[in-house]
Amino acid sequence: MRVTAVVFGLAFLLNGENVAAQSSDDPISAIDWLTESLSDPVAKPGGQEPVTPGIVTEPISVQPLNAPSPDGVGLLPRSVTGLPANLWGSSDRESLIRAIADFPVEPLPAVQDQFRRIMLAELDPPAWSSPDAPLLQARVDALLARGAVEEAEALLERTGSQEPELFRRAFDVGLLTGREQAACARMRAVPGISPSFPVRIFCLARTGDWPAAALTLESAKALGQLTPQEDALLAQFLDPELSELLPPTTAPTRPSPLTFRMLEAIGAPIPTTPLPLAFAHSDLRPTAGWKARVEAGERLARAGALPPDVLIAIYGERRPAASGGVWDRVAAVQTLNEALRAQDAQAVRAALPLAWERMVAAGLALPFARALAHEILALDTMGSDPLALRLGLLSDSYETVALDAASLPEALAFASSIASGQVAKAPQDALSQAIAAAFSTPVPPLPPELTGFLEEQRLGEALLSALKSLASGSDSDPAVLSGALAFLRAIGLEDTARRAALQILLLEQPA
Template sequence: MTGVKRSITLAGLAWAMFSFPALANDPLSAIEWLEKRPKQIVVPLSEFPQSNTIDEPAVAGSVVTPQVTVSPLGAPVRAAAGLLPSNVTGLPRTLWQGSDVETLTTLMSAIDVEQHPALQSLLYTLLLAEADPPQTDQNESFIRARVQKLLELGALDPATALLERADPAHVDLFKLYFDVSLLNGNAEAPCEALRRNPNLSRDFAPRIYCDALGQKWDSAALTLATADAIGALEPLDVALLEGFLDPELFDTVPPVPQRPTVLQFRLFEAIGEALPTSSLPREFTATDISGDAGWKPQLDAAERLARVGAISENRLLGIYTSRIPSASGGIWDRVESMQRLETALKSGDPTAILKQLKRAWGKVKEANLEVPIATLFSQDLLRLPSTGADADLISRIALLSPDYESVAQRETSDATLKVAQSIAIGEPEADSTVLISAAIEAGFSGSGAPARLSEMVADNRLGEAILRAMALTASGAAGDSAALQSGLAFLRSVGLEDTARRTALQVLLLERRDQG
């Protein structure tokens, strides 16, 4: 229980950090997404496996000159940028130092924990942690990998804030800076930086766009003509930029690429041919969250982003309840059911609440949104008088929330819920009728953490080891019991008790469907 209590303390620190008014120059105060991060993670520094203790003599017998690494002033600060300091995450500054940057970049790019909300939360914490970069990182490639992963998840606000902390008007970061600013709908800052220092980008398209944005039409047109003449631009970029510069002469819409660049996406929008984001990568979905494109695209975007933890559950609920549905079927039924549930909860009528809960929970499961909805309503539901199947439903929902420990003593005859209750207190008891329970019990037995991952921790490769353990756990949840056991055992061995418990509960209780 100690690990969980410590995690609650750290969650409180994180909440306090992002809830009180910040100084005017502090960008964190504007990030609504971070309100509940990190609430599932604790890595007590005192529990990290340490390298062999050195018993040094009182007087050294010789002097050894250490190897000195030289780097430009300011580079370490940029590369170590983060939004969450060590006293909030519990992660050491040496999190990444011993790892190879190419290995970390590959691991971050490949990791897929979309089906596992607890692991998602851990991934965000790793991406946003303040920590020294790998010693092999000489050109900000690691911070680029972190920002790119945040964009892949659709977490646009944290990606923006992380870049701002890293001084993005730099040749190694400018492309990401430009793209993120375009997605935010405000390219003025990177364009001004590019006008001051054209060497920030070798690509002509941003220069032309920025000149046009600054109403330097002649310069933009001349640069476009020159770039087209020497073949320095893709035909699609030429066509879109021509339409952007002179809409009256533009009469043919170019074909839509399978994966447009961010600039192409915005140029299609500028010429009146906005691209639907539903079939595009999640980073584009974030542009619909404001609702400028209409409520339906905003709802689709909110669900898609909430599914991977890129927006908070409170923001999802706010979008669900912002208007009255004017249609039925699909997402509209889900919206209506959530609105009815919230109304019933405000009424305080247990019968009405339970009636609406059953319908709403079924709709939520169709969209793989059980965890954010459970997080929103578990405390209210646990206060309801209930018995039998109604009580079991409430228990199942609360076990998927941060309040999972409070469910441990509730009465039930359901075998799966009994296993879940034992996981909630960190003492899983397998049941022969619950297939995955044996692997979970073995993962919590106190042994079984892969030796190679433990060795990484001793070599200042903790972050790499956690990423590998997350991938192992996710693959184990898909049916590899040995991998699940090993992944859970390692997470617990480095103090990630809350993450291990919530992951095990989610593997046991969630029924996942393919979602876009």
């Protein structure tokens, strides 16, 4: 009977894991793949409600006096971010959280970097902050959506909060980083946290208590607390021999981290390529195949969630055994790296164009420039190479490269003037003219929609709005783009404004 029930349940799983529609009461920022890791009250058999509801009390929130709100917790101090402590000002809860949740996931890299700094910033919590930290939830969700799993984990650890929604996210982050043992240990240690049956069974098994896990599975089934899909997957997780009796599992289209980990454990891992970016970290583990590591590294580096040097290191782990696609890219970068190690400027000059072309085609030009520009420009004669200079202007040392360049080709002259802060006459195209206007002195008048935010003391929303205007790069309306760049400069974010302008000019134009 047990096997029959499991097979019946797995038939549902084969059609893919259904994603429940988001409730209207859920936070605006909620992402749709979090594990239902905390239990709901046990329903009456047959779904019947009790005749007498009993004593009803209002929920009580407890917070120590003078304790900092989790909404104000951050990893980056104001001395690093340059943001004022009262960035959130008078912004109301719904509009601010909506602005964070709706922010583009893959914007211009400079915009992505600044958005991430805002999400990680240590700031005064808004006036409406509460112990359940709705703003922190939105910030963590924004980081997870962009693959910044390590940063999200550090942010949650720093809060020390045991609020259910924060705990739920911390548990999933542990699954995504491969630290499920620690996540399960915390589940047991935190008072007042009641894990859902699937999580309880998973953690019992992970800590070696297989008999208790099996008993809990039977109890959960008897109480009607599992869906057929959960029952089937948990049974196979606890008894791998069932795999011989069951048809192959089909990957769910939107698995939770718990489902993802259990499928991996039963020998039916799901490729991470079609999954949300946070899942790509799983393929960075040493146990993953090299191709999976390369593809995951590229996805994360493209989103700014992996240091460029790490991507280059993954490229160099071994020799490609095939050609085409990702392997052509790996081979081109390896050839360039070999020339750099040999300090052979002529070989570097010969290998650089092909490596650049292939990285640009894959959307990896910026990580490539950040990782290798300094080393390339350090070679004799490469300081006058136009392509090497382009890489230098896209690197973190863009200002130094611009000031030290002995000569510049005409195509890089305007970008170099932006990098050095000494803006020269711009080309006649609308985009260059708009960028030049934003960097004029004094800063030109700001757009009315942004000054409106400032008048209402909603600087944070104004900043998010300006960044969103820049998200599309050269596809943005030139006038809107110019106003957004001018705004960044006016509030002291000169570095972000210059990086954004350089990326628009150099990443989206041919070399």
